[in-house]
Amino acid sequence: MAPQQNWFHPRGALARDGWESVVDDSLEGWQHTGIRVGALTEGRSLGFEGVDVERMIVPLSGDVHVEYVTSEGSHGSLDLAGRASVFDGPPDVAYTGVGTSVALTGTGRVAVAEAPATEALDVQVLRKADIPVEIRGAGRSTRQVHNYGTPAGLRAQKLIVCEVITPAENWSSYPAHKHDESVPGHESKLEEIYYFESAVSRGVTAPLEADPFGMFATYSSPAGQIDINALVRTGDIALVPFGYHGPAVAAPGYDLYYLNVMAGPDPERVWNISDDPAHGWVRAEWESQEPDPRLPYTETPKEASR
Template identity: 35%
Template sequence: MSLLVKSSKRGQTMVALEEGRLEYVGFAAYRLSLGETLPVTAGDQELCLVLLSGRVTIEGEGFNWQNLGDRQSVFEDKSPFAAYLPPGIDAQVTALSDVQIAVCAAPGAPGFEPRLIRPEQCKRSVRGKGANTRYVCDILPDSEPAHSLLVVEVRTPSGHSSSYPPHKHDTDDLPHQSFLEETYYHQINPPQGFVFQRVYTDDRSIDQAMAVENSDLVVVPKGYHPVSVPYGYESYYLNVMAGPKRAWHFHNDPQHSWLLDL
């Protein structure tokens, strides 16, 4: 089965991971026009709503977060607004402009409250060097409260590599490595471009190289998963990770770990 989920050019749903495709991670991205609404139901999951662009109001029982949004593109040098919703919570998103919003899902548990995540709460960092430099924004890291969900976004400049050297997190062997499924939701600037992503395991039981276009989704059930960005285009991706233990510990591909010494 292909690990590439193609996006739709029309309709409210831009792209969605088929239900049951992964055990721990769920994902969908939506486009809304001014005045449109999106109902969101957590059920037995926990959710992180990431406002990719535009302005919204998010409301539900006990919360009413008005007029959220401070960027018109994921390629602006700004962190997003996001919202964490624990199991059993219903919410409604109302678009106050043209909007793109992602709904990230993972198994939930009692003991958490709905909360707004403001841009200033998101830790920003620079990872890598040279043509391996990329810009990271932690939206829901393992240092913030949640049951299993981890959410981060990454911008990668033209001609650079990302998630590189290749690394994996598919073995429950803490503190050396954690088991986390993952999805990559991609956007590209300008939007007619593409990036390349490879997902592969040591034994090559998975080995897929994909040309990924704007708003496509890549599924990473296990294995290494580097990204390469062609000259002239910028890359954005939103990572959603979840597994049996909420910790991000990865293992570099030993064939390529020498790159860390450059």
């Protein structure tokens, strides 16, 4: 049997062109989605050319200034209000269409979700105050979802983007599910990227040697063989071309975050999934459980001045 493709990449393993990580169709077996993750520092910019790709700019920490030139040659700029960390509620986000080149400046970290596309849509900005915060699941399966790049919240051709916060000891991306077959009205065919961050849980005091982590798993479906069973830390990336994926588990003492980027060949931009039949019954159990009272995580209040 031929060795399986490597679908898990530790932080920095995909470094390129000044970015900490770059996922695109230059990776074998990958064609419908992409992501760039990088650090912004004073006096240094990150950018990308206006090719046949639509994108969403997501501040991970700090504010981001965006300068852009559209496919029609129009120049523009905008400022995205960020956050202290990915555990401090949603940031402002921006969408740029096919053919738009961009330069990013600021201080902090930024992610850019990508999907090859053909329609040149207008630049869009979603402000943090307008982004709905969804509490999904219940009990130890409670998680917080920011659906700013989904079909209901963003006009795009292919790109679907959301982010998930899972507090310590909770499970998310569960029950394990898949979206690797085109079954209209039931299941979509979508590649998916998981970009992870982890931190000491909110309100917890930890020693300096603390090493925040979570766990993430995938396994095979009829569409293909895949096997990820990994400890995940800040900056790690998992690619899911097919197969069942989940759970993502936050270890005791540590909160877990992931940014999801999805797109695929289907004509309809929709996220339809199929649960693993062995585990889908768990969803019904949530009806008798209360959501985790620790959520939602919003902006951490600043300490009062002394």
